[in-house]
Amino acid sequence: MPERIETDLCVIGAGSGGLSVAAGAVQMGARVVLVEGGKMGGDCLNYGCVPSKSLIAASRHAHAMTTGAPFGVAPVVPEVDYAAAKDHVADVIAGIAPHDSQERFEGLGVRVIRAWGRFTSDRELEAGDALIRARRFVIATGSAPLVPPIPGVETVPVETNETIFELRERPEHLLVIGGGPIGMELAQAHLRLGSRVTVLEGDRALGRDDPDLSAIVLDRLRAEGVEIHEGATAAEIRGAAGAIEVVTREGDVHAGTHLLMAVGRKPNIGALNLDAAGIAHDRRGVTVDDGLRSSNRRVYAIGDVAGGLQFTHVAGYHAGIVVRSALFGLPSRAATAHLPWVTYTDPELAQVGLTEAEARARHGAALEVVGADYAENDRARAERLTRGRVKVMVVKGRPVGASIAGAQAGELIQIWALAIANGLKMKAVADMVAPYPTLGEVNKRAASAYFSPKLFDNAWVKRIVRLVQRF
Incomplete structure (x- = not known):
C-alpha cells in the first residue's frame, strides 16, 4: 500500500523556482512536500547557469593570456588543460550544491521525496511509494534541451x-x-x-x-x-x-x-499526467493566467514550464508570486516588462523591457531613443573596452526598455530594470552621482542624453540664462 501524505503544499521540481517556493512556504508555517526525480538544484545548478558561467570564466582566463599586447604584456599561447577546466566547473557546482541539497531542505522541515511525480486526480499526486494529497500544487519541473528530428x-x-x-x-x-x-x-x-x-x-x-x-x-x-x-x-x-x-x-x-x-528547450511535462488533474497545457508548457494558476485552480506553474521567459531569475520571481497567492490568498500577478536577461558572451548582451523595434511598434511617434557609447567612458578607455553601447527607449520621460552590448552589460542593465520595475523617470538616473571612473557612468550619460537637447538646444533656456546674467 502506498504511503498517504496530507499536506498544504506540494512542490514538483527541485530547481531554482521550486526550491524557492518550498523554502519560503515551510519557513512561513506551511506543511510542504517537495518531489524531485532528478538532481536537486535542477537545470541551473547542474546543466545550465552555473556550469556554463564557470566554463566561460575558465575560457576568459585563457583568452586574457593572448590579448595583453596593448597593455605592454607580451601575449603567450595558453596551455589549456580541458579536463582541468571541467574540474573547475565540477568544483563550483559542488560548492553550491549543499545550499540546494535534500539535507538542507529536510532541515528546514520540508518532506523531500526523490521520485518522479504523476497526477492521479485533481488533488493527488503519486511519487514513488507515496500518494500525496495537497491543498495546493506548484509545478516547477523546468525544461529540457530540444533535439529536433533532423534526418540522421x-x-x-x-x-x-x-x-x-x-x-x-x-x-x-x-x-x-x-x-x-x-x-x-x-x-x-x-x-x-x-x-x-x-x-x-x-x-x-x-x-x-x-x-x-x-x-x-x-x-x-x-x-x-x-x-x-x-x-x-x-x-x-x-x-x-x-x-x-x-x-x-x-x-x-x-x-x-x-x-x-x-x-x-521543451517543457518537462510529459510524465506528469496533467490531463488526470484537469490541467490545460500545450507545447509551450502548462497554460497559466497572469497569477500563474492553471485551469485547475489548485495548481500553479512557475519558471520554464509556465511557457514564458526561460531564465532562473524569472523562476525565482514566479516563486514569490505563488507564495503570496497560495499561502496568504493575496492577489498577485506576474508581469514581464521589468524582467531582464543577459547573454554572457564577451562582450555581454543585455536587455530589459522593450527593444527599439518593439517600442516603435507599440508607442509610435511617442518614442524617444537615447544612448551612449562605451567609447565616451573613461574607464572603458582605460580597460580598452570601448566597443559597446547603451540604448534606452523612453516614452513620456520614463524608460520602457533598455539594450546594452558591452563589458559588464549584465551589471549595467540592472539600473534600468530597477527604473522600469518602479516606474522611475529618466531624471532619477540622470540625477544619480556615479563614482569616477566606472563603467556605470555610461548609464548616467545615456540618461543625460535624454535631457541634453531640451537644455542645450532650447532657445527659451538660452534666453532665460541671458536674462539672469543681467542681474
Whole structure:
C-alpha cells in the first residue's frame, strides 16, 4: 500500500523556482512536500547557469593570456588543460550544491521525496511509494534541451547542455546548431579553450535582441575566430563519432568532430499526467493566467514550464508570486516588462523591457531613443573596452526598455530594470552621482542624453540664462 501524505503544499521540481517556493512556504508555517526525480538544484545548478558561467570564466582566463599586447604584456599561447577546466566547473557546482541539497531542505522541515511525480486526480499526486494529497500544487519541473528530428540526428552522438559539461577531452571542431544565447556562449568558450567552432543558425544569430547591439557581439566572436553562418538551416546530419557532417538546406556541408544542439528547450511535462488533474497545457508548457494558476485552480506553474521567459531569475520571481497567492490568498500577478536577461558572451548582451523595434511598434511617434557609447567612458578607455553601447527607449520621460552590448552589460542593465520595475523617470538616473571612473557612468550619460537637447538646444533656456546674467 502506498504511503498517504496530507499536506498544504506540494512542490514538483527541485530547481531554482521550486526550491524557492518550498523554502519560503515551510519557513512561513506551511506543511510542504517537495518531489524531485532528478538532481536537486535542477537545470541551473547542474546543466545550465552555473556550469556554463564557470566554463566561460575558465575560457576568459585563457583568452586574457593572448590579448595583453596593448597593455605592454607580451601575449603567450595558453596551455589549456580541458579536463582541468571541467574540474573547475565540477568544483563550483559542488560548492553550491549543499545550499540546494535534500539535507538542507529536510532541515528546514520540508518532506523531500526523490521520485518522479504523476497526477492521479485533481488533488493527488503519486511519487514513488507515496500518494500525496495537497491543498495546493506548484509545478516547477523546468525544461529540457530540444533535439529536433533532423534526418540522421539519431546516427551520431549529439551533445546538449545536459551532456557537454561531462566531456573530458576537448572537441577538435565543435559544430553548434543554434545561434541563441546557449549556442553563442558555449561557442566562444570552446573557441577560447582551443577548439575550432562553427555555428549554424537558421535565422539571425542572437535574434531575440536588438540587431544593432547583437552585431557588436557577433563581430567580436567572428573576429576571435568563431565561424557563424546565419540563414543556415540544418537539413541532414550524417557521419559518426569524431567525423560528423551537417548539411544545410542550402546544400552546404559543414564537418566537425562534435555536435552541440542548442536550438531551444521543451517543457518537462510529459510524465506528469496533467490531463488526470484537469490541467490545460500545450507545447509551450502548462497554460497559466497572469497569477500563474492553471485551469485547475489548485495548481500553479512557475519558471520554464509556465511557457514564458526561460531564465532562473524569472523562476525565482514566479516563486514569490505563488507564495503570496497560495499561502496568504493575496492577489498577485506576474508581469514581464521589468524582467531582464543577459547573454554572457564577451562582450555581454543585455536587455530589459522593450527593444527599439518593439517600442516603435507599440508607442509610435511617442518614442524617444537615447544612448551612449562605451567609447565616451573613461574607464572603458582605460580597460580598452570601448566597443559597446547603451540604448534606452523612453516614452513620456520614463524608460520602457533598455539594450546594452558591452563589458559588464549584465551589471549595467540592472539600473534600468530597477527604473522600469518602479516606474522611475529618466531624471532619477540622470540625477544619480556615479563614482569616477566606472563603467556605470555610461548609464548616467545615456540618461543625460535624454535631457541634453531640451537644455542645450532650447532657445527659451538660452534666453532665460541671458536674462539672469543681467542681474
